Amino acid sequence: MTAANTLDFKAVSVAGVTEYIQLLLEGDEQLRNIWVIGEVSSARQHGSGCFFSLQEADGSATLSAVVWRSQLPKLSVMPTVGEQVVVLGQLKVYPKRGSYQLTTWQVLPAGAGLQALRYRQLRNRLASEGLLDDANKRPLPTFPNCIAVVTSPQAAAWGDIQQTLTQRHPGLRVLLSPAIVQGVQAPRSIVKAIKRVSEDGRADVLLLGRGGGATEDLVCFDDERVVRAIATCPIPVITGIGHERDESLADLVADACAHTPTAAAEQIVPALSNLRYFHTQLLQRLAQATGTKLYQEKNNLQQLYLRLQRLKPDSQLKQAQQAQHWRTQRLLQALQQQLQARQHQHQLLTEKLATLDPNAVLRRGYALVREASGNVVSQANTLSPGDHISVRLGQGHIEAEVLNITQKKSS
Numbered sequence: 001m002t003a004a005n006t007l008d009f010k011a012v013s014v015a016g017v018t019e020y021i022q023l024l025l026e027g028d029e030q031l032r033n034i035w036v037i038g039e040v041s042s043a044r045q046h047g048s049g050c051f052f053s054l055q056e057a058d059g060s061a062t063l064s065a066v067v068w069r070s071q072l073p074k075l076s077v078m079p080t081v082g083e084q085v086v087v088l089g090q091l092k093v094y095p096k097r098g099s100y101q102l103t104t105w106q107v108l109p110a111g112a113g114l115q116a117l118r119y120r121q122l123r124n125r126l127a128s129e130g131l132l133d134d135a136n137k138r139p140l141p142t143f144p145n146c147i148a149v150v151t152s153p154q155a156a157a158w159g160d161i162q163q164t165l166t167q168r169h170p171g172l173r174v175l176l177s178p179a180i181v182q183g184v185q186a187p188r189s190i191v192k193a194i195k196r197v198s199e200d201g202r203a204d205v206l207l208l209g210r211g212g213g214a215t216e217d218l219v220c221f222d223d224e225r226v227v228r229a230i231a232t233c234p235i236p237v238i239t240g241i242g243h244e245r246d247e248s249l250a251d252l253v254a255d256a257c258a259h260t261p262t263a264a265a266e267q268i269v270p271a272l273s274n275l276r277y278f279h280t281q282l283l284q285r286l287a288q289a290t291g292t293k294l295y296q297e298k299n300n301l302q303q304l305y306l307r308l309q310r311l312k313p314d315s316q317l318k319q320a321q322q323a324q325h326w327r328t329q330r331l332l333q334a335l336q337q338q339l340q341a342r343q344h345q346h347q348l349l350t351e352k353l354a355t356l357d358p359n360a361v362l363r364r365g366y367a368l369v370r371e372a373s374g375n376v377v378s379q380a381n382t383l384s385p386g387d388h389i390s391v392r393l394g395q396g397h398i399e400a401e402v403l404n405i406t407q408k409k410s411s
Helices: 014-027 069-074 112-128 156-168 186-200 215-222 224-231 249-253 261-268 272-311 313-356 358-363
Strands: 034-046 049-055 062-068 084-094 099-109 146-151 173-178 205-210 237-241 256-258 368-371 388-392 397-401
Touching (some): 112 224, 112 249, 146 156, 173 186, 186 205, 205 261, 215 249, 237 249, 256 261
Parallel strands (some): 062 099, 146 173, 205 237
Antiparallel strands (some): 034 049
């Protein structure tokens, strides 16, 4: 029995080892989207893409890489032997060769390329926090009473800003919060200057300005500390940095930006001459609108007058009054006739009542005889001699006693 047969172990296949390594490398989140900096040591064009190698400057390490053909047009630069580059890609394992390489999506030149990479990463982070959203931008005050300026007091930009503000709005209050705007100390100095303005509390708006210069002189305005100081400033911020150039992160986070300090000063303060002109234009427009409205209303009134003339309301009113008078007269006449008829009827009824009045009969010589019980005596045979009777005459009455009763003989 050999020694190999006496060992108690479980062997792993080559494929198993390779698969395990592939699982580790391709499953790592950091290796799925990684930036690598190095020197291009070799580069070879192929029908399927560009194959190249990156190595450390001292040659101590080498990394194989590939850019597939579909990705080549999207590269900022092509991998060139001897050039220092920054590469974005994902590590991939190739089991048949037992190797790995970087599948590349982007190639940037080192130096400026690395700076651009850092710029892009910070910009993406700020965007994810919502600091670049237009919805969060604050409007600049239309008529500021006090303006704070953060810049170098020795810079030409400060003189340009003062001159512009004085020309456009004489007497406007301007506060200078001095800062270093170039070099490694600039970010910290700018942050302190913004903080002074915030703590002072007098300014309505802040202008951060610097004149033009080389790109490396303006990197302080891409510093995260400066950007966050602008974002947290309690008053609106406008930037006027450099000349015609790409926007800095400070420009993107600020509430407004201009390409020069002078342009920023012009944007922040309306010129009095422009305000006067605008005011004059408004007065003219108001007068024109008022005149037009009066003319329209005058025409409307004239149209109404003509309609009234056609309708002749005076004539119609007179006719209505005459008709009303005629109806009133007819009503009065009918009422008078009805009243006369009622009066005549009343007279007839009065005369009839007079003829039926028993007092009138008595006054003509007749008498009303009642028994002692009060019953009216209409026949003599209802009485007996000795009965007491009451006789009512036209004037007065008599109490009498029946002495004798004479019956009238029928014929």
